[in-house]
Amino acid sequence: MSDQTQQMIDYIKSDVIRRPDIQIDENTPLVSSGLIDSLALVDILMKLEDVTNKRISAGKVQPKDMDTVGLMFATAAKVGKPRK
Amino acid sequence: MNSLTVVLAPGPVHYLVCALLVCVAVAAHRSQRARQLALLLASWLFYVGWGAGFLSVLIASSVMNYLFGAALKRHVTAGRLWLGVAMNIALLGFFKYASAPLAGEPGLGFLHELVRPIGMSFWTLQALSYLFDIYKEEELDPSLLEFCLYMAFWPTVLTGPISRLPTLLPQFRQRIGPSLDDLSVGASRVLQGLFMKMVLAEILAAGWRPGAGVNAGFDRINGNLGGLDVWFLAIGFGFQLFFDFAGYSHIVIGAARLIGIQLDENFDRPYLSPTPAAFWTRWHMSLSSWIRDYVFLQLASLRRGRSWVYFSLLLSMVVVGLWHNASATFIVWGAYHGLLLVAHRIGQQVKRSLRYQLPQSLGLTLSWASTFLLVSFGWLFFRTQTLAQAIEMSRAVFAPGSYSDLSMPLTFYAVTSAIVMGYAMYHAGEALLARWRVANAPDGLHAVAIELMDFVLARRWWWLAPAMVVVALFVGLAIGDLKPAAPATPFMYTLF
Numbered sequence: 001m002s003d004q005t006q007q008m009i010d011y012i013k014s015d016v017i018r019r020p021d022i023q024i025d026e027n028t029p030l031v032s033s034g035l036i037d038s039l040a041l042v043d044i045l046m047k048l049e050d051v052t053n054k055r056i057s058a059g060k061v062q063p064k065d066m067d068t069v070g071l072m073f074a075t076a077a078k079v080g081k082p083r084k
Numbered sequence: 085m086n087s088l089t090v091v092l093a094p095g096p097v098h099y100l101v102c103a104l105l106v107c108v109a110v111a112a113h114r115s116q117r118a119r120q121l122a123l124l125l126a127s128w129l130f131y132v133g134w135g136a137g138f139l140s141v142l143i144a145s146s147v148m149n150y151l152f153g154a155a156l157k158r159h160v161t162a163g164r165l166w167l168g169v170a171m172n173i174a175l176l177g178f179f180k181y182a183s184a185p186l187a188g189e190p191g192l193g194f195l196h197e198l199v200r201p202i203g204m205s206f207w208t209l210q211a212l213s214y215l216f217d218i219y220k221e222e223e224l225d226p227s228l229l230e231f232c233l234y235m236a237f238w239p240t241v242l243t244g245p246i247s248r249l250p251t252l253l254p255q256f257r258q259r260i261g262p263s264l265d266d267l268s269v270g271a272s273r274v275l276q277g278l279f280m281k282m283v284l285a286e287i288l289a290a291g292w293r294p295g296a297g298v299n300a301g302f303d304r305i306n307g308n309l310g311g312l313d314v315w316f317l318a319i320g321f322g323f324q325l326f327f328d329f330a331g332y333s334h335i336v337i338g339a340a341r342l343i344g345i346q347l348d349e350n351f352d353r354p355y356l357s358p359t360p361a362a363f364w365t366r367w368h369m370s371l372s373s374w375i376r377d378y379v380f381l382q383l384a385s386l387r388r389g390r391s392w393v394y395f396s397l398l399l400s401m402v403v404v405g406l407w408h409n410a411s412a413t414f415i416v417w418g419a420y421h422g423l424l425l426v427a428h429r430i431g432q433q434v435k436r437s438l439r440y441q442l443p444q445s446l447g448l449t450l451s452w453a454s455t456f457l458l459v460s461f462g463w464l465f466f467r468t469q470t471l472a473q474a475i476e477m478s479r480a481v482f483a484p485g486s487y488s489d490l491s492m493p494l495t496f497y498a499v500t501s502a503i504v505m506g507y508a509m510y511h512a513g514e515a516l517l518a519r520w521r522v523a524n525a526p527d528g529l530h531a532v533a534i535e536l537m538d539f540v541l542a543r544r545w546w547w548l549a550p551a552m553v554v555v556a557l558f559v560g561l562a563i564g565d566l567k568p569a570a571p572a573t574p575f576m577y578t579l580f
Contacts, residue, residue: 018436037361038376039429042384042393058385059162060220062377079221 001026004051008069011047016040026070031063041066048072054080102130102238110260110343120229120256127238137197141179142207145172146235149211150228156218165219169212176208181410203242205407205580207235209374214249216378224249230256239340243577245333245350245370255345262344272545273338279549280331281575284503288324296493298324298500302467310489314480317492318460320500321467323507326354328576329368355459356511358452360424363459371407375400394429398422408466408580413474417465424458517541 009024016036017024030036036044041063049056052073060079066072105126109119132139152168179201187195214231217224226234226249233256234249235241262270291297301309301317309317333350340347350370357363364372384396398419405418435441442450461481468474480486490497517537524530 034365037365038380039361039384039393039397041381042396045381045385046388058381059216061381062220063381 005069005073007051008047008072011051012036012044012069016043024069027068029067030069031067038063044072048076049080049083052076052080053083055083056080098129098133102126105129106238106343110262116257116259117229119260120233123238123256123260124229124233124236127233127236127241130238131203131236131241134202135197138201141175141198141201141204142236142241143232145175145204145208145211146232147228148175149214149235150226150231153214153218153224153231156215160219160221162219165215168215172208172212172215176204179204202578203244206244206246207241209246209371209407210235210248213246213374213378217249222250224253226253237340239336239345240347243329243332243336243575243580245336245348246374247347247370251348252345258344260344262342266341266344268543270338270341272543273334273341275338275549276545277331277334277336277338279545279552280327280334282331283549283553285324285327285331287499288320288327288503291493292495292499293493296496296499301492301496302469308489309477309480309491310486311480311483312487312490313492314464314477315460316497316500317477318463318467319504320496322355322460322463323500323504325463325466325576326351332575332577353511355456355507356452357455357459358448360421360428360455360458363455364421364425371404375404379403394426397425397429401425412471413465413468416471416474417462420462420465424462 005026009026012030013020013022013024024030028035031041044066045056045058045061054076056076056079061075064071065075103126105122109122109126128139128143131142148171149168152164152171156164156168179198183195183199186192187199214224214234230253231249234247234252237247237252240247287297289297289299291300294300298317298320301313302321330351337347337349348370350368352366352369354363354367357366380396380400383399384393386392386396399422401422402415402418404421405414405416408414408417441447461478464477465471465474468477521534524534
């Protein structure tokens with residue numbers, strides 16, 4: 001697991017779900033399981049921009065593209081553009 | 085009357101021809117195109133029953149959006165997307181609001197045929213989601229025939245559920261052939277929906293006798309209503325709307341399932357929601373998820389900062405209100421729910437900062453009760469004809485002295501209480517059964533009991549719906565002259 005992935009998982013556990021004891025890995029469903037809601041998705045998208053140092057247009061992202069941490073990074077790689 | 089007029093006019097012949105076309109579609113094993121064409125013709129024939137003018141608008145919108153989609157696929161640009169979005173909003177605005185006053189102008193009388201095409205608010209959102217999905221570079225490649233079928237699909241064309249092309253397209257391309265399970269579930273859902281609409285929603289709307297239903301209470305514009313009257317009317321209307329629209333959704337989902345097509349769910353026990361945020365993931369789910377995906381997330385990520393996210397949430401809920409109708413009452417209703425969602429989020433943050441936490445069961449009960457009452461209060465703005473009436477009724481809620489006045493017939497309170505309690509007991513029974521299932525190991529007699537229970541529950545609407553209609557009729561007759569007022573309320577969401 002890369003540093004970026006771990007950073008994202010730590011953020012979701014401590015700042016979004018606020019349950020540091022919960023087990024989350026790259027493939028844990030977050031949106032479809034109800035662990036995170038629409039408001040949290042916005043926070044996660046912004047954190048993803050910071051972690052990857054890319055600009056990710058929400059117009060190119062659907063909630064299903066953010067369902068797992070693995071999918072988040074795949075989405076960032078697909079639609080993200082380097083920050084100026 | 086010529087034979088074409090007989091076929092096009094809504095009635096037994098019209099529906100029989102539609103049904104025959106659907107049967108042809110199901111029977112067309114070999115050709116995908118023949119199957120899709122038969123389904124499309126059935127869908128258009130079904131829709132033309134509401135007016136040939138409406139069908140021409142639907143076809144024009146389908147072709148226009150298909151062409152916009154093709155142009156967008158060639159060059160994915162924000163300009164092309166927003167041109168398509170603007171055209172759809174302009175068409176919706178024109179046909180929903182501008183065509184009626186214009187039809188009265190000299191020389192524009194033909195517009196009478198085009199005023200407020202039924203279901204336009206729903207299928208316009210379907211078209212927009214297609215354009216947004218192409219912009220997101222989803223791999224969608226419908227033919228014109230498939231796209232027209234997606235827009236006109238007969239179970240969903242009138243009032244949803246608002247479907248997405250990635251859900252329907254693969255199913256349109258499969259051989260349609262309902263399994264025994266599809267037939268059983270489909271028929272059960274249709275029966276459940278009919279029971280919810282024709283019995284529960286109608287009894288709440290019209291009451292056991294004329295003047296004793298929710299409609300009569302809200303239509304009494306100048307009547308003096310006490311606080312308790314207003315709460316009963318608000319809660320009664322909330323359940324009437326739920327049984328009406330969720331019932332309709334059951335019928336639609338069941339009808340589609342009867343030909344082997346699975347639609348997305350539209351309701352999931354919304355009145356058991358413990359928070360306003362949870363309510364909006366369970367009420368009119370196809371609309372709320374559409375607004376979340378294509379309005380809220382786009383808006384909220386434009387700028388950073390907590391206050392911008394809250395503003396986006398508020399604006400998204402105003403859009404929900406506007407989608408229903410561009411009137412002050414619906415805008416206030418949408419804004420009210422936006423404020424509830426923002427207040428809930430701020431409340432969560434405050435709660436986290438406090439050291440004291442309520443016991444979990446007490447906290448959950450209080451949270452559910454306050455959500456239920458706040459959502460019910462909001463229905464006043466949804467149902468009243470004017471903002472002045474909504475404010476007048478709201479005043480009674482905040483006037484403790486008015487609670488001693490009961491101005492509705494006693495059967496209104498009895499029927500509303502019985503239906504709300506019945507709904508609560510139904511779900512309590514479900515929860516108890518689920519707990520019993522978990523507590524008992526599936527062996528021996530328990531295994532047989534669980535199998536039997538699953539079999540009976542899976543088909544409960546086969547026997548429960550007719551049985552409850554018969555019981556209700558007998559009870560009504562036994563009480564004497566109490567008999568349900570004639571069902572007269574159309575499906576409520578056809579008005580949007």
